[in-house]
Amino acid sequence: MGKFNLLFLRNLSILSPLLPILVFCFFRFNWKQKLKWVIFVLLVIGVIVDTTCENLAHKSIPTIWFINLYTLLEGLFVLLFFFLLFKIKRNLKLAAIGCSLIFLTLWLGRNILLGKIHNYDYLSQGVEFIFFFFFCLAYFFQKATVSNTEFIYSTYEFWIVSALLIYSAGTFFSFFIPIDTHETKIDTDAFEYISRIGNIFKNILITIAFFVNNKPSSNNIKNRNSIYYMNDLKD
Amino acid sequence: MINSLLQISSSSSKISPVLFFGTLGMIMLALSLILFIIFHQRRVMRFQTKMQEMEGEYQKMLLRASIKLQEEERQRLAADLHDDAGPLLATARLYLNENLVNLDKAAQLQSIFNTKQIIDETIQLIRNISHSLMPPTLKNFGLESAVNDFFQKINNSGSINVNSRFHDYKNRLKPEKELITYRIIQELVNNILKHSNASFIHLTQHDVEDKIVLRLHHDGKGITQQEFIKYTRNKDGLGLKNIQSRLRVIHGDILYEEDTSHSFFKVTLDIPREEDEQY
Structure with a gap:
């Protein structure tokens, strides 16, 4: 039963990015929405990596290096997303650039310089998710402090950031387990369960994000002009 | 996700409780944060809307007062012109009726003098109205x-x-x-x-x-x-x-x-x- 569940979850997780990809391509295609494009490209890369890994695994070819490469791309794309997300806050933009450089250095140092690309890169993933947390919290903090006339959940950015936060939160804790325990089959399965479910959930939220189109903020009271007032006064 | 985790947890007691409760805790924290932000923002927006409505009402009240003042000023002007300038000009017209040519010279001069006085009075009245305006x-x-x-x-x-x-x-x-x-x-x-x-x-x-x-x-x-x-x-x-x-x-x-x-x-x-x- 457990094996069947895991297999089912694995396939569902591999197919789940197709949902937001199809939604974006057929329903909500928009050249101008750069943030959606970043996530879209990341999803496409994710599907390619997942399917390739599955094929390579069937042929007993090692796939860890491929997953580690995806970790690098995922980190850089999500940090690019945050870089574009913070339109006004210059400090956060600089922080996104800084984090990207740190992450890149860390990944290159561990996987290329130390030559550990064929071992699963928990360190880079852990650091990557800490960065995600930081920027998600920064986004929410910004939204909580800046007064806005638009509901937060009516913007697609909110759904994407929520997806990233929940995905990171769901999978993050597994990085705290000593690396040795991942060698046992049970914990490896548990780890996969968590990341697969997290991935599916993330893709559902991204699908919602792709369905949402930001509207220009409207404020009924502010937009009232004097003619309306004059009409009101006649009542 | 929680059900699956519980399933794993029950199917095999070997799974680390740290992983299970840690993950659960992190997800709960993330969800709480998202919900908190949503409710906080809704509350702030409700407050802002209420403030804007109050400001709008206040603006309307000021505009109403200003319109009322304008109307009162117009009424005063209309009353001044109708009650003061109107009768004065009507009286002047009476002095200058068709019969004036049939009157003797002294009566004619008297009528013209009276008319002149009334016209001067009217000019002064209109000047006063004008001065009160500007x-x-x-x-x-x-x-x-x-x-x-x-x-x-x-x-x-x-x-x-x-x-x-x-x-x-x-x-x-x-x-x-x-x-x-x-x-x-x-x-x-x-x-x-x-x-x-x-x-x-x-x-x-x-x-x-x-x-x-x-x-x-x-x-x-x-x-x-x-x-x-x-x-x-x-x-x-x-x-x-x-x-x-x-x-x-x-x-x-x-x-x-x-x-x-x-x-x-x-x-x-x-x-x-x-x-x-x-x-």
């Missing part, structure tokens, strides 16, 4: 002279002592701004005359940085800023609402306060000067 002193000589003229007329009544001192009024404000300021001063003085039972009114003017500060002192019964705000938000207090709406037009501020000695009341007007009004 004081010529204000137009020609500025706020200081207009205020002095206005105060002179009040002083002539002998019931109250009114005086003014302009310290730094070398550069005049723009004509429309001067007129609005003059109307505000008129309204303030009228209010003092009507309600305060004061024995003197003293007006001073100073330039402070880039604005004109006008201060009215009087020893009668005055109001404080809180009372002013209360009156402007009530349905009554038309005059005060007009002061407020006029001040908005010129981006000015008003402050009603009682002197620390509790013997005087002060009304301070802050009127910002524009770039081309500076010296």
Whole structure:
């Protein structure tokens, strides 16, 4: 039963990015929405990596290096997303650039310089998710402090950031387990369960994000002009 | 996700409880954070909407007061023209009827003289109406002279002592701004005359940085800023609402306060000067 569940979850997780990809391509295609494009490209890369890994695994070819490469791309794309997300806050933009450089250095140092690309890169993933947390919290903090006339959940950015936060939160804790325990089959399965479910959930939220189109903020009271007032006064 | 985790947990006791509870905790934290932000933002937006609605209502109230004042002014004008100028011109017409040519020379001269007098009276009446709309002193000589003229007329009544001192009024404000300021001063003085039972009114003017500060002192019964705000938000207090709406037009501020000695009341007007009004 457990094996069947895991297999089912694995396939569902591999197919789940197709949902937001199809939604974006057929329903909500928009050249101008750069943030959606970043996530879209990341999803496409994710599907390619997942399917390739599955094929390579069937042929007993090692796939860890491929997953580690995806970790690098995922980190850089999500940090690019945050870089574009913070339109006004210059400090956060600089922080996104800084984090990207740190992450890149860390990944290159561990996987290329130390030559550990064929071992699963928990360190880079852990650091990557800490960065995600930081920027998600920064986004929410910004939204909580800046007064806005638009509901937060009516913007697609909110759904994407929520997806990233929940995905990171769901999978993050597994990085705290000593690396040795991942060698046992049970914990490896548990780890996969968590990341697969997290991935599916993330893709559902991204699908919602792709369905949402930001509207220009409207404020009924502010937009009232004097003619309306004059009409009101006649009542 | 939780069900699956529980399934794993129950199917195999080997799974680390740290992983299970850690993951659960992190997800709960993330969800709580998202929900908190949503509810917080909704609450802030509700508050903002309420504030904007209140501001809108207040604006409407000021506009209503201003329209009412305009209508009253029109009614006064119509009444003046209809009740005073109308009968005068009708009388003049009577003197100049068709029979005039049949009258003897002395009667004709008398009629023409009477007509001339009536026409002079009408001219004076129309001039008065025109002056009440736009004081010529204000137009020609500025706020200081207009205020002095206005105060002179009040002083002539002998019931109250009114005086003014302009310290730094070398550069005049723009004509429309001067007129609005003059109307505000008129309204303030009228209010003092009507309600305060004061024995003197003293007006001073100073330039402070880039604005004109006008201060009215009087020893009668005055109001404080809180009372002013209360009156402007009530349905009554038309005059005060007009002061407020006029001040908005010129981006000015008003402050009603009682002197620390509790013997005087002060009304301070802050009127910002524009770039081309500076010296």
